[in-house]
Each structure stands twice: as C-alpha cells, then as structure tokens.
Amino acid sequence: MSETRPLAASGRRWPRDVIGLxxxxxxxxxxxxxxxxxxxFLTRIISIALLVLSLDLLIGYCGIATLGQSALYGAGAYAAGIAAVNGLTDPVALIAVGALAGGVAGLLMGAVLLRAHGLPQLVLSxxxxxxxxxxxxKAASITGGSDGLYGIAPGxxxxxxxxxxxxxxxxxAGLGLLLLVFAALxxxxxxxxxxxxxxxxxxxxxxxxMGIGVRPTLIKMFALSGAVAGMGGALGAIATQVVGLDSVSFELSANALVMLVLGGFGSLYGALIGTVIFLGVEHEVSxxxxxxxxxxxGVxxxxxxxxxxxxxxGVMTDAVARWRGRP
Amino acid sequence: MSALFRIEHLSKQFGGLKVTRDVSLDLVPGDRVALIGPNGAGKTTLVNLVTGQLRPDSGQVFFGGEDVTRLSDVARVRKGLVRTFQVTRLFSEMTPDEHVTLTILQRKGRATRILERFGHDPAIEFEAADILSTLGLTEVAHRPVAEIAYGQQRLLEIAIALALRPRVLLLDEPAAGVPSSETPRIEAALARLSSDLAVLLIEHDMDLVFRFARKVVVLNGGEIVFTGAPDAAAADPRVREAYLGSYAHASRVA
Incomplete structure (x- = not known):
C-alpha cells in the first residue's frame, strides 16, 4: 500500500501545499x-522562475516540445514596458498587461506549434x-530596438x-507574485x-x-503558460526598468529549458529549484x-x-522517500 | 431507419492493398455480434474506420440515423459510439479511479475545467466506485495502473468505455493477452453489459465468441464472407476456407 501515490490525491495535499508555499x-x-x-539579482531569479514554470506547464505537463518560450516572456515584458512608457504606471496593472500579452502570444504560438509534433514542432518554436x-x-520606434526600451517608471x-x-x-512584489502564481498553478x-x-x-x-478534444485543451494550456511567462516578463520590466532584445531570444529559451531539465520537469518545485541553481551558479562562477x-x-x-x-x-524526493523507509 | 448503427459499403485501401472491401453491417440495440477472421483480415482497420481514427475511401457510417462519416473520433465518442483498444492504452501513473473519474467528467462536459478540484465531487466518485466494483476493480482502484495485473488493465479498458454510457460498444479483443485463468472475469463482465447496448466484439478466443455472440460476422481479406448464427458459422465452408491453414482456430471453428 505504501507504493500508492495517485496523481491527484485527497485532502491530505492541503497541508503539503501550505508547507511548500x-x-x-x-x-x-x-x-x-x-x-x-x-x-x-534575486528579483531576476523570480522573474525567470516564472518563465521556467510556464515552460514546465507545456513540456512537463503536456509533452510539448518547445525552444521558443521566451517569445511569451518577451511579449509580456515589451507589453508592460510599452504600456509603462505610455503612461500606465500602476505596477499591478502592468503585471496584468504582461499576463494578457503573454496569454495572447501563447494562443498564437499554440495555434502554430500544434500543427506539428516532435522535431518539426521544436523547429517551429x-x-x-x-x-x-x-x-x-525592427519596430524600434516603439520597442527601442537593439538599444532597449527605456523610460519605464512604475508608480x-x-x-x-x-x-x-x-x-x-x-x-x-516579485516574491508575492511568485507565491500567488505558484499557489494557483x-x-x-x-x-x-x-x-x-x-x-x-x-x-x-x-x-x-475518452471523448476529450486534445487540441482545444492544449491551446488552453498555451494561453495559461503564456500568461505566466508574460507576468515574469512584466516583473522583469518593472524591476529593471528596461526591456532588452535578450528577453525575446533563442538563448533565453534554451537556458530556460536547461534550468527545467536540471530541476526536473513535470513538477512545479523542480522548475523553481532548477532556476535557482542555474542562475546561482551563473552569478557566482561567472x-x-x-x-x-x-x-x-554543462557538466x-x-x-x-x-x-x-x-x-x-527527483533526487530530493527519492532521498526523502528512502529516509522515510519507503521503496 | 431502425438500425441504431449501420455501415454501408465501407472501403479503404493503403497503397495497393485493399484492407476493407465494401463492408456493410448494422446493429440494433441489444445486439451481440462477434466479428471474427484470421490475422490480417482487416478487423482492427474496420474498427478504426467506424470510430473515426481512419477516414474511409468510400462508404458511410450511420449512427442513430445520422451520417457520422465525416465526424471526428471525439465527436463520435460523445454521441455514444465507443471502443476499447486491442493493446491496452492507459495512463501508467494514474489509478483506475482517476481514469474512470476523468471519463465521467468528460461525459458531464467538465474534463477540462481549471477551477475545479479533481476527484472531489461525491456524485462522480460514487459513480466511479460503482463502475469499478461492477468490474471487480475495487481493490486496485487507488493503485497506479503500472502496478496492477494485465487482466485488470483489460477490465479497466471496459470500465472506461462503460463510464462513457455508450449506445454502441466496439470491443477490440478484450481478452487479448490475458492469461486463460483470468478470461472468465472478462467474460463475466461482458455478460453483465446492459441489454439495450449494441455490442460488436472482435475476438480470437472462439470459446468466448460462441458463448457471447448471437450473430457472427466473418471477415477475410477485407470483406465479409459470412453472416449468421454461430452454429452455422462453424459448419460453413467459406468460414473454413478463411481459416484454413491458419493455425489453432481452424480446428476449433471446424
């Protein structure tokens, strides 16, 4: 009986969630x-953690291959940045703008990526x-182009x-946002x-x-994932008060994937741990x-x-399980 | 149109190979029809055509008087045209209870709700427990599928199908791969199927076919070569020919 670990378990998960938060x-x-x-730097970790969480929703929970997740992060960052430059200064509203832009970009990305599977899907992303x-x-007049978008002054x-x-x-603000998003996810x-x-x-x-449509379900997840990534981008824009082209880059997407694999996909905690380890090592060693x-x-x-x-x-949960005397 | 389910002149070919040739068949509520034939006769292809996993080159599928030939497989399931798989297709980390619960949620249009807790609706949990107990799966209801016996996984395939409240059920070799000691449990499950349900059973186990079916359809080379009572099938020369040289079944049918 001790091996029983159903995916969506009973009310006993409540205290666990509270402990996790x-x-x-x-x-x-x-x-x-x-x-x-x-x-x-710590705020940057939180911002990127939201990106990696959003990636986990697609890769870890749906098995979708993508190396383009920062498109959604960048959509949120630029949307919040552009809104801020044009006079919207309330930080909560800016995060909402980021979530909305990321969600819309997610819908678009889902519509494109779900046309293919596996390797072609990865290339599309x-x-x-x-x-x-x-x-x-190219749209330098509104995004600042390669100079970056400056003049973000949140209220x-x-x-x-x-x-x-x-x-x-x-x-x-970032820590509060992360806790809210994590609880919701x-x-x-x-x-x-x-x-x-x-x-x-x-x-x-x-x-x-079973009579459940696959594509509509996945499109929904793309929108949700986009909203999470977009909030991460908006947080980055608010915190650094600048948005650069590196926020929509293949490199950031690939790094997010590395962080997720390090931490362990298919688990929300894995996404967080991977982000902290990767960025922590980058910060210290670099x-x-x-x-x-x-x-x-790489090693x-x-x-x-x-x-x-x-x-x-996964290593941590296995260690805990062994410590409790479980197989 | 009195038939609940009817296929008319269904044909399909892959490249030059005709795997389904002008197949017509109908089922009324309560039917217990067995579809038999040697390996490669096109039985599973026929199921795939009927349930919408494959598109036929020509012919039509009617369900409840409506032409469903162009409908997606998902839409057909929602109308009550349900199948099981020859090779078990289950989620290894989910429990039987979770499989059945998810299926019932779909039937109620709630399988993709975000703002709802899974497995916390007493009415659905009660129904899931009821279906699982009917199939003798209560003991393993909360164990991951990867840990339960293959025979129990086959029963879970049937449990999922029943949770959809089908009107037509296509069982693709429900006893395939099950040790003979466990076959009686599957047979018992089949015997308890609702009497207004139309069932098309594809099966290699002739004992099971002869006990279950009131009508036998024999498929060979993609076309129907015999339709009739099980006893008549055993004596029919065309059926013998279909199975001639085709191992153990030949002697059993003959």
Missing part, C-alpha cells in the same frame, strides 16, 4: 537576509521566437510602496484540466477515445571566470541527464 516564502526571506546587496525577436528589433505598489534604488519593493495541475493534460502527454489517442561558467553548467546537465533523469527535485 511556506518553504518558498522562507527561501525568499533567507535570500533577502543573506544577500541584501543582491536584491536585483525556434522560428517563432526568432520571428518575435526580429519584430522587436508605487498599491499606491504605498515606491520602487526604491535597492530593489526592495521590486523583490517583495498547484491548484491547476490537479484540476480536471491538469489531469487531462497529463493524459495527453502520455497518450493523446486514449484521451480522444564572477570568478566569466568564460568558463557554462562548462560547469551538471550531463550528470543530471545521465544519473537523475527526473532532475534535482
């Missing part, structure tokens, strides 16, 4: 206390992000907390919709034989040797793929 809040608090001079990149580059959060020079407000992946997506990942034909930090990431990635295909989160 508390752990994230605690980790954020620890970051604030331990690295008070690196709040901008790369084409998609490159197209977005070029659009942002105080809830009309009370001004965005300060040290990035305190941005950090706590924990619910979503265990909803009927979430279960259907997992079914699609394993066997779309079986889902169809300060020592800016040219060779990727070597370390880590190979080790994970070979020895821990379920990622670092």
């Amino acid at each position: 508390a752990a994230i809040a605690l980790a954020g608090g620890a970051g604030y206390v331990l690295f008070p001079d690196s709040l901008a 790369i084409a998609f992000v490159q197209l977005f990149h070029e659009m942002a580059n 105080p959060l809830f009309g009370l907390f001004a965005f300060d020079l040290y990035g305190k407000t941005a950090f706590f 924990s619910f979503v992946v265990r909803s009927p919709f979430g279960m259907t997506c997992r079914g699609i990942k394993e066997d779309p034909l079986r889902i169809r034989a 300060a020592i040797n800016p040219f060779h930090w990727m070597t370390l990431v 880590m990635l190979i080790a994970v793929v070979l020895f821990a295909p379920r990622g670092l989160y």
Whole structure:
C-alpha cells in the first residue's frame, strides 16, 4: 500500500501545499537576509522562475516540445514596458498587461506549434521566437530596438510602496507574485484540466477515445503558460526598468529549458529549484571566470541527464522517500 | 431507419492493398455480434474506420440515423459510439479511479475545467466506485495502473468505455493477452453489459465468441464472407476456407 501515490490525491495535499508555499516564502526571506546587496539579482531569479514554470506547464505537463518560450516572456515584458512608457504606471496593472500579452502570444504560438509534433514542432518554436525577436528589433520606434526600451517608471505598489534604488519593493512584489502564481498553478495541475493534460502527454489517442478534444485543451494550456511567462516578463520590466532584445531570444529559451531539465520537469518545485541553481551558479562562477561558467553548467546537465533523469527535485524526493523507509 | 448503427459499403485501401472491401453491417440495440477472421483480415482497420481514427475511401457510417462519416473520433465518442483498444492504452501513473473519474467528467462536459478540484465531487466518485466494483476493480482502484495485473488493465479498458454510457460498444479483443485463468472475469463482465447496448466484439478466443455472440460476422481479406448464427458459422465452408491453414482456430471453428 505504501507504493500508492495517485496523481491527484485527497485532502491530505492541503497541508503539503501550505508547507511548500511556506518553504518558498522562507527561501525568499533567507535570500533577502543573506544577500541584501543582491536584491536585483534575486528579483531576476523570480522573474525567470516564472518563465521556467510556464515552460514546465507545456513540456512537463503536456509533452510539448518547445525552444521558443521566451517569445511569451518577451511579449509580456515589451507589453508592460510599452504600456509603462505610455503612461500606465500602476505596477499591478502592468503585471496584468504582461499576463494578457503573454496569454495572447501563447494562443498564437499554440495555434502554430500544434500543427506539428516532435522535431518539426521544436523547429517551429525556434522560428517563432526568432520571428518575435526580429519584430522587436525592427519596430524600434516603439520597442527601442537593439538599444532597449527605456523610460519605464512604475508608480508605487498599491499606491504605498515606491520602487526604491535597492530593489526592495521590486523583490517583495516579485516574491508575492511568485507565491500567488505558484499557489494557483498547484491548484491547476490537479484540476480536471491538469489531469487531462497529463493524459495527453502520455497518450493523446486514449484521451480522444475518452471523448476529450486534445487540441482545444492544449491551446488552453498555451494561453495559461503564456500568461505566466508574460507576468515574469512584466516583473522583469518593472524591476529593471528596461526591456532588452535578450528577453525575446533563442538563448533565453534554451537556458530556460536547461534550468527545467536540471530541476526536473513535470513538477512545479523542480522548475523553481532548477532556476535557482542555474542562475546561482551563473552569478557566482561567472564572477570568478566569466568564460568558463557554462562548462560547469554543462557538466551538471550531463550528470543530471545521465544519473537523475527526473532532475534535482527527483533526487530530493527519492532521498526523502528512502529516509522515510519507503521503496 | 431502425438500425441504431449501420455501415454501408465501407472501403479503404493503403497503397495497393485493399484492407476493407465494401463492408456493410448494422446493429440494433441489444445486439451481440462477434466479428471474427484470421490475422490480417482487416478487423482492427474496420474498427478504426467506424470510430473515426481512419477516414474511409468510400462508404458511410450511420449512427442513430445520422451520417457520422465525416465526424471526428471525439465527436463520435460523445454521441455514444465507443471502443476499447486491442493493446491496452492507459495512463501508467494514474489509478483506475482517476481514469474512470476523468471519463465521467468528460461525459458531464467538465474534463477540462481549471477551477475545479479533481476527484472531489461525491456524485462522480460514487459513480466511479460503482463502475469499478461492477468490474471487480475495487481493490486496485487507488493503485497506479503500472502496478496492477494485465487482466485488470483489460477490465479497466471496459470500465472506461462503460463510464462513457455508450449506445454502441466496439470491443477490440478484450481478452487479448490475458492469461486463460483470468478470461472468465472478462467474460463475466461482458455478460453483465446492459441489454439495450449494441455490442460488436472482435475476438480470437472462439470459446468466448460462441458463448457471447448471437450473430457472427466473418471477415477475410477485407470483406465479409459470412453472416449468421454461430452454429452455422462453424459448419460453413467459406468460414473454413478463411481459416484454413491458419493455425489453432481452424480446428476449433471446424
């Protein structure tokens, strides 16, 4: 009986969710206390974590191959940035604009990517992000092109907390947003919709034989994923007060995938852990040797793929299970 | 049109190979028809054509008087034209209860709802438990499918089909791969199927066919070579010819 671990389990999951959210809040608090001079970097981790979470929704929960996820992140970043430059300064409204733009971009991306499967799908996703990149580059009059989009000056959060020079407000705003999104996604992946997506990942034909349409379900997930990525982009725009072309790039998409594989896809915690490890290593090691930090990431990635295909989160859950005396 | 389900002059070819040739067949509520034939006779192709996984080159499929030939497989399932698979297609990490619950949610149009908790509707959980107990799966209802016996997985295939409340059920070799000691459980499940349900059974196990079916349709080389009572099938020379040289079944049919 101890091996029983149904996917969408009973009410016993509630305390677990609360513990998980508390752990994230605690980790954020620890970051604030331990690295008070690196709040901008910590906020960047949160912003990218939203991107990696959004990627996990597609890859980990639906089995969709994509290397173009930053198109959705960038859509949110540019939409929020452009709105801010044109006078919308309320940070909450800017995040909402980012979510909306990301969601619409997600719908568009889904409509394109779901025409293909496997390798062709992956190639389409790369084409998609490159197209977005070029659009942002060429439309320099509204996006700032290769110079970046400047002049983003968000107003105080809830009309009370001004965005300060040290990035305190941005950090706590980001942490709050991450907790909200994480709680919402924990619910979503265990909803009927979430279960259907997992079914699609394993066997779309079986889902169809149950009378459930595959494409409409996946399109919905693309919109949701886009909204999450878009919020990440908007947070980045608000926190750094600049949007650059690197936010819609193949490189960012590929890095997000590496982070997800490191942490372990198909689990929301895996997405967070992968982001923290990847960006943490990048931050520390690149300060020592800016040219060779990727070597370390490469070695880590190979080790994970070979020895821990379920990622670092998988290693952790296995260790906990062993510690509890379970098989 | 009194037939609940009718196929008319259905044909399909892959390249130069005609796998379905001018097949016509109809079912009324309560029918128990077995579709038999040697390997490669085109039985599974016929099921795929009827349920919409494949498009026929010509011919029509009618369901409840409506032409469903152009409808998608999903739309046909929602109308009550349901199939099981010859090789089990289940989600290895999900439990039987989760499979059946998801299926019932679909029937109620709620399988892709985001703002709802899965498995927390007492009415649906009750129905799922009821279906699983009918098929003797209560004990394993909350174990991942990967951990349950193959015979139980075959029963779960039937449970999912029943959760859709079908009007026509196509069973593609429900006993395939099941050890003979477990066949009686599947046979018992088939015997309990609702009497107003029309069933088309594809099966290699002749004992099962002869006990279950009131009518036998024999397919050979993509076309129907015999339609009639099981006893008559055993004596028919065309049926013998279809199976001639085709291993064990030959002696059993003859």
